[in-house]
Amino acid sequence: MSASLPHPPTHVAIIMDGNGRWARRQGKPRIEGHKAGAESVRRIVEACSEFGVRYLTLYAFSTENWRRPPREVAELMRLLERFLAERLEDLERHDIRLNAIGDLERLPLPVRRGLSRVMEATRDNSSGVLTLALSYGSRAEIASAARRLAEDVAKGVLSPEQIDEEALAARLYTADLPDPDLVIRTAGEMRLSNFLLWQASYAEIWVTDKTWPEFDADLFRQALDDYGRRERRFGKVPNA
Ligand code: FPP
Numbered sequence: 573m574s575a576s577l578p579h580p581p582t583h584v585a586i587i588m589d590g591n592g593r594w595a596r597r598q599g600k601p602r603i604e605g606h607k608a609g610a611e612s613v614r615r616i617v618e619a620c621s622e623f624g625v626r627y628l629t630l631y632a633f634s635t636e637n638w639r640r641p642p643r644e645v646a647e648l649m650r651l652l653e654r655f656l657a658e659r660l661e662d663l664e665r666h667d668i669r670l671n672a673i674g675d676l677e678r679l680p681l682p683v684r685r686g687l688s689r690v691m692e693a694t695r696d697n698s699s700g701v702l703t704l705a706l707s708y709g710s711r712a713e714i715a716s717a718a719r720r721l722a723e724d725v726a727k728g729v730l731s732p733e734q735i736d737e738e739a740l741a742a743r744l745y746t747a748d749l750p751d752p753d754l755v756i757r758t759a760g761e762m763r764l765s766n767f768l769l770w771q772a773s774y775a776e777i778w779v780t781d782k783t784w785p786e787f788d789a790d791l792f793r794q795a796l797d798d799y800g801r802r803e804r805r806f807g808k809v810p811n812a
Contacts, residue, residue: 576624581753581799583627584620585775587767588612590759590783603647608785610655614662617702619789621666623796627701627749631767635675635709649680652706656686660693667699673745674708703749710769717743746771754799756792758784774806 588609595605613630620628633648640648663670670690679687683706720743724730730739741747752768752775760781764772778795780787803810 576622577796577800579800580624580796582625583629583750583752584625584754584756585629585631585752585768585772586616587631587755587757587765588784589757589761591785593759594783594785602644605785606648606651610651612784612787613655614659615788616792617662617668618666619792620700621668622789623793625796626699627703629673629703629705629749629752629768631705631708631765633674633706633708634766635707635712636766638678638707649683653682653686656683656690660690663690663694663697663702667697669694669697669701671701671703671749672706673703673713674706675712676706678707701749705767708745708767710766713745714740714770741770744770751775754778754795756780756795758782758787774804776802776804
Protein backbone atom coordinates (compact mmCIF):
# COMPACT_ATOMS: atom_id res chain seq x y z
CA MET A 573 0.00 0.00 0.00
CA SER A 574 1.36 3.47 -0.86
CA ALA A 575 1.90 6.11 1.80
CA SER A 576 0.89 9.73 2.39
CA LEU A 577 -1.23 11.49 -0.26
CA PRO A 578 -0.18 14.87 -1.70
CA HIS A 579 -3.36 16.71 -0.62
CA PRO A 580 -5.40 14.59 1.77
CA PRO A 581 -8.54 16.08 3.34
CA THR A 582 -7.77 17.53 6.76
CA HIS A 583 -10.90 16.11 8.37
CA VAL A 584 -12.78 12.96 7.36
CA ALA A 585 -16.05 12.06 9.11
CA ILE A 586 -17.55 8.59 8.67
CA ILE A 587 -21.08 7.22 9.06
CA MET A 588 -20.24 3.59 9.79
CA ASP A 589 -23.28 1.69 8.57
CA GLY A 590 -24.09 -1.89 7.66
CA ASN A 591 -22.69 -3.91 10.58
CA GLY A 592 -26.04 -5.71 10.97
CA ARG A 593 -26.38 -6.45 7.25
CA TRP A 594 -22.84 -7.79 7.12
CA ALA A 595 -23.57 -10.10 10.06
CA ARG A 596 -26.85 -11.30 8.54
CA ARG A 597 -25.14 -12.18 5.26
CA GLN A 598 -22.58 -14.20 7.21
CA GLY A 599 -25.37 -15.95 9.14
CA LYS A 600 -24.02 -14.45 12.39
CA PRO A 601 -25.67 -12.49 15.24
CA ARG A 602 -25.68 -8.68 14.89
CA ILE A 603 -23.06 -8.25 17.63
CA GLU A 604 -20.54 -10.08 15.43
CA GLY A 605 -21.11 -7.33 12.85
CA HIS A 606 -20.32 -4.68 15.47
CA LYS A 607 -17.20 -6.59 16.52
CA ALA A 608 -16.03 -6.72 12.91
CA GLY A 609 -16.90 -2.98 12.74
CA ALA A 610 -14.61 -2.28 15.69
CA GLU A 611 -11.83 -4.02 13.77
CA SER A 612 -12.50 -1.66 10.80
CA VAL A 613 -12.18 1.28 13.19
CA ARG A 614 -8.73 0.05 14.19
CA ARG A 615 -7.70 -0.31 10.52
CA ILE A 616 -8.96 3.11 9.46
CA VAL A 617 -7.35 4.94 12.40
CA GLU A 618 -4.10 3.34 11.27
CA ALA A 619 -4.74 4.30 7.62
CA CYS A 620 -5.31 7.94 8.60
CA SER A 621 -1.79 8.12 9.99
CA GLU A 622 -0.47 6.54 6.85
CA PHE A 623 -2.39 8.77 4.41
CA GLY A 624 -1.89 12.01 6.34
CA VAL A 625 -5.51 12.60 7.45
CA ARG A 626 -5.22 14.57 10.71
CA TYR A 627 -8.82 14.50 11.93
CA LEU A 628 -11.09 11.46 11.88
CA THR A 629 -14.62 11.62 13.32
CA LEU A 630 -16.65 8.43 13.63
CA TYR A 631 -20.41 8.20 14.16
CA ALA A 632 -20.26 5.36 16.67
CA PHE A 633 -23.62 5.73 18.46
CA SER A 634 -26.46 8.12 17.66
CA THR A 635 -29.14 9.47 20.00
CA GLU A 636 -31.55 7.34 17.93
CA ASN A 637 -29.48 4.21 18.63
CA TRP A 638 -30.73 4.26 22.27
CA ARG A 639 -33.99 2.90 20.83
CA ARG A 640 -32.36 -0.38 19.74
CA PRO A 641 -33.12 -3.53 21.79
CA PRO A 642 -31.53 -3.14 25.26
CA ARG A 643 -29.37 -6.19 24.72
CA GLU A 644 -27.81 -4.73 21.54
CA VAL A 645 -27.24 -1.39 23.28
CA ALA A 646 -25.53 -3.17 26.19
CA GLU A 647 -23.35 -5.17 23.80
CA LEU A 648 -22.35 -2.03 21.89
CA MET A 649 -21.43 -0.32 25.17
CA ARG A 650 -19.31 -3.30 26.22
CA LEU A 651 -17.58 -3.24 22.84
CA LEU A 652 -16.83 0.43 23.28
CA GLU A 653 -15.44 -0.21 26.74
CA ARG A 654 -13.18 -2.93 25.36
CA PHE A 655 -12.11 -0.69 22.46
CA LEU A 656 -11.07 2.01 24.94
CA ALA A 657 -9.13 -0.50 27.03
CA GLU A 658 -7.35 -2.10 24.07
CA ARG A 659 -6.67 0.76 21.68
CA LEU A 660 -4.79 3.20 23.91
CA GLU A 661 -1.51 1.67 22.80
CA ASP A 662 -2.24 2.28 19.08
CA LEU A 663 -3.31 5.86 19.76
CA GLU A 664 -0.08 6.48 21.68
CA ARG A 665 2.02 4.85 18.96
CA HIS A 666 0.49 7.11 16.28
CA ASP A 667 0.51 10.20 18.53
CA ILE A 668 -3.30 10.55 18.23
CA ARG A 669 -5.49 12.38 20.74
CA LEU A 670 -8.87 10.88 21.59
CA ASN A 671 -11.87 13.21 21.68
CA ALA A 672 -15.60 12.54 22.16
CA ILE A 673 -18.71 14.50 21.17
CA GLY A 674 -22.34 13.94 22.11
CA ASP A 675 -24.54 13.69 25.17
CA LEU A 676 -21.83 11.78 27.05
CA GLU A 677 -23.69 11.95 30.39
CA ARG A 678 -26.11 9.32 29.04
CA LEU A 679 -23.34 6.76 28.57
CA PRO A 680 -22.86 4.02 31.20
CA LEU A 681 -20.28 4.85 33.87
CA PRO A 682 -17.63 2.32 32.73
CA VAL A 683 -17.70 3.85 29.21
CA ARG A 684 -17.44 7.39 30.63
CA ARG A 685 -14.54 6.30 32.83
CA GLY A 686 -12.79 4.63 29.88
CA LEU A 687 -13.26 7.74 27.75
CA SER A 688 -11.89 10.06 30.46
CA ARG A 689 -8.90 7.78 31.03
CA VAL A 690 -7.93 7.57 27.33
CA MET A 691 -8.68 11.25 26.66
CA GLU A 692 -6.48 12.23 29.61
CA ALA A 693 -3.69 9.82 28.58
CA THR A 694 -3.62 11.13 25.00
CA ARG A 695 -4.29 14.83 25.63
CA ASP A 696 -0.80 15.97 24.58
CA ASN A 697 -0.68 13.88 21.39
CA SER A 698 -0.59 16.16 18.38
CA SER A 699 -0.28 14.23 15.10
CA GLY A 700 -3.98 13.47 14.81
CA VAL A 701 -7.37 13.62 16.53
CA LEU A 702 -9.81 10.71 16.67
CA THR A 703 -13.28 11.93 17.64
CA LEU A 704 -15.95 9.42 18.62
CA ALA A 705 -19.52 10.71 18.23
CA LEU A 706 -21.38 8.93 21.04
CA SER A 707 -25.00 9.46 21.97
CA TYR A 708 -24.69 12.13 19.31
CA GLY A 709 -27.46 13.94 17.45
CA SER A 710 -26.80 17.02 15.37
CA ARG A 711 -30.16 18.72 15.95
CA ALA A 712 -29.82 18.29 19.72
CA GLU A 713 -26.29 19.73 19.47
CA ILE A 714 -27.52 22.81 17.56
CA ALA A 715 -30.44 23.28 19.98
CA SER A 716 -28.04 23.10 22.91
CA ALA A 717 -25.75 25.71 21.27
CA ALA A 718 -28.80 27.97 20.77
CA ARG A 719 -29.70 27.53 24.44
CA ARG A 720 -26.18 28.52 25.48
CA LEU A 721 -26.36 31.61 23.27
CA ALA A 722 -29.65 32.56 24.96
CA GLU A 723 -28.11 32.03 28.40
CA ASP A 724 -25.16 34.26 27.51
CA VAL A 725 -27.54 36.97 26.28
CA ALA A 726 -29.60 36.65 29.49
CA LYS A 727 -26.42 36.97 31.58
CA GLY A 728 -25.48 40.07 29.60
CA VAL A 729 -22.16 38.66 28.32
CA LEU A 730 -23.41 38.63 24.72
CA SER A 731 -25.71 40.98 22.80
CA PRO A 732 -28.21 39.62 20.22
CA GLU A 733 -26.26 41.52 17.51
CA GLN A 734 -23.20 39.43 18.33
CA ILE A 735 -24.97 36.18 17.46
CA ASP A 736 -23.47 35.05 14.19
CA GLU A 737 -22.27 31.78 12.65
CA GLU A 738 -18.99 31.94 14.53
CA ALA A 739 -20.72 32.49 17.89
CA LEU A 740 -22.97 29.49 17.34
CA ALA A 741 -20.15 27.25 16.03
CA ALA A 742 -18.13 28.11 19.15
CA ARG A 743 -20.90 26.55 21.26
CA LEU A 744 -21.12 23.25 19.36
CA TYR A 745 -19.41 20.08 20.66
CA THR A 746 -17.01 20.50 17.72
CA ALA A 747 -15.85 24.03 18.65
CA ASP A 748 -12.19 22.92 18.58
CA LEU A 749 -12.39 20.92 15.34
CA PRO A 750 -12.16 22.11 11.74
CA ASP A 751 -15.27 21.38 9.63
CA PRO A 752 -15.15 18.00 7.88
CA ASP A 753 -13.93 18.14 4.27
CA LEU A 754 -15.22 14.69 3.42
CA VAL A 755 -18.12 12.65 4.81
CA ILE A 756 -18.00 8.94 3.99
CA ARG A 757 -21.02 6.67 4.42
CA THR A 758 -20.89 2.91 4.06
CA ALA A 759 -23.68 0.45 3.14
CA GLY A 760 -25.23 2.53 0.37
CA GLU A 761 -27.70 4.89 2.08
CA MET A 762 -27.58 8.48 0.75
CA ARG A 763 -28.38 10.45 3.89
CA LEU A 764 -26.69 12.27 6.76
CA SER A 765 -28.85 10.75 9.55
CA ASN A 766 -28.50 13.70 11.97
CA PHE A 767 -24.68 13.70 11.75
CA LEU A 768 -22.72 16.98 11.75
CA LEU A 769 -25.49 18.86 9.90
CA TRP A 770 -24.02 22.30 10.62
CA GLN A 771 -20.38 21.28 10.26
CA ALA A 772 -20.80 19.33 7.00
CA SER A 773 -22.39 22.25 5.10
CA TYR A 774 -19.62 22.29 2.50
CA ALA A 775 -18.29 18.77 2.91
CA GLU A 776 -17.96 16.43 -0.04
CA ILE A 777 -20.00 13.26 0.40
CA TRP A 778 -18.77 9.84 -0.69
CA VAL A 779 -20.95 6.74 -0.41
CA THR A 780 -19.99 3.10 -0.94
CA ASP A 781 -22.23 0.03 -1.10
CA LYS A 782 -19.70 -1.90 0.97
CA THR A 783 -20.66 -2.35 4.61
CA TRP A 784 -18.52 -0.93 7.42
CA PRO A 785 -16.90 -4.29 8.35
CA GLU A 786 -15.79 -4.55 4.69
CA PHE A 787 -14.30 -1.04 4.65
CA ASP A 788 -10.51 -1.26 4.42
CA ALA A 789 -7.47 0.90 3.66
CA ASP A 790 -7.78 0.31 -0.11
CA LEU A 791 -11.39 1.51 -0.19
CA PHE A 792 -10.50 4.44 2.06
CA ARG A 793 -7.69 5.33 -0.34
CA GLN A 794 -10.23 5.22 -3.21
CA ALA A 795 -12.49 7.66 -1.34
CA LEU A 796 -9.55 10.00 -0.72
CA ASP A 797 -8.45 9.81 -4.37
CA ASP A 798 -12.01 10.59 -5.55
CA TYR A 799 -12.14 13.50 -3.12
CA GLY A 800 -8.82 14.78 -4.52
CA ARG A 801 -10.35 14.89 -8.02
CA ARG A 802 -13.40 16.92 -6.97
CA GLU A 803 -13.52 20.68 -7.36
CA ARG A 804 -14.70 22.31 -4.16
CA ARG A 805 -16.35 25.63 -4.97
CA PHE A 806 -17.98 26.70 -1.70
CA GLY A 807 -20.77 28.37 -3.71
CA LYS A 808 -18.40 30.30 -5.96
CA VAL A 809 -17.99 30.02 -9.75
CA PRO A 810 -15.05 27.93 -11.09
CA ASN A 811 -11.60 29.52 -10.58
CA ALA A 812 -13.08 32.60 -8.92
C1 FPP B 1 -24.35 0.74 12.11
O1 FPP B 1 -24.61 -0.58 11.72
C2 FPP B 1 -23.39 0.81 13.17
C3 FPP B 1 -23.66 1.23 14.45
C4 FPP B 1 -24.97 1.63 14.90
C5 FPP B 1 -22.64 1.29 15.49
C6 FPP B 1 -21.24 1.52 15.04
C7 FPP B 1 -20.38 0.75 15.93
C8 FPP B 1 -19.21 0.17 15.58
C9 FPP B 1 -18.57 0.32 14.29
C10 FPP B 1 -18.49 -0.72 16.53
C11 FPP B 1 -18.05 -0.08 17.78
C12 FPP B 1 -17.42 1.24 17.61
C13 FPP B 1 -16.25 1.57 18.15
C14 FPP B 1 -15.75 2.96 18.05
C15 FPP B 1 -15.42 0.59 18.85
P1 FPP B 1 -26.09 -1.11 11.84
O2 FPP B 1 -26.16 -1.96 13.06
O3 FPP B 1 -27.05 0.02 11.78
O4 FPP B 1 -26.19 -1.98 10.53
P2 FPP B 1 -27.50 -2.32 9.69
O5 FPP B 1 -28.06 -1.00 9.22
O6 FPP B 1 -26.98 -3.16 8.59
O7 FPP B 1 -28.42 -3.05 10.63
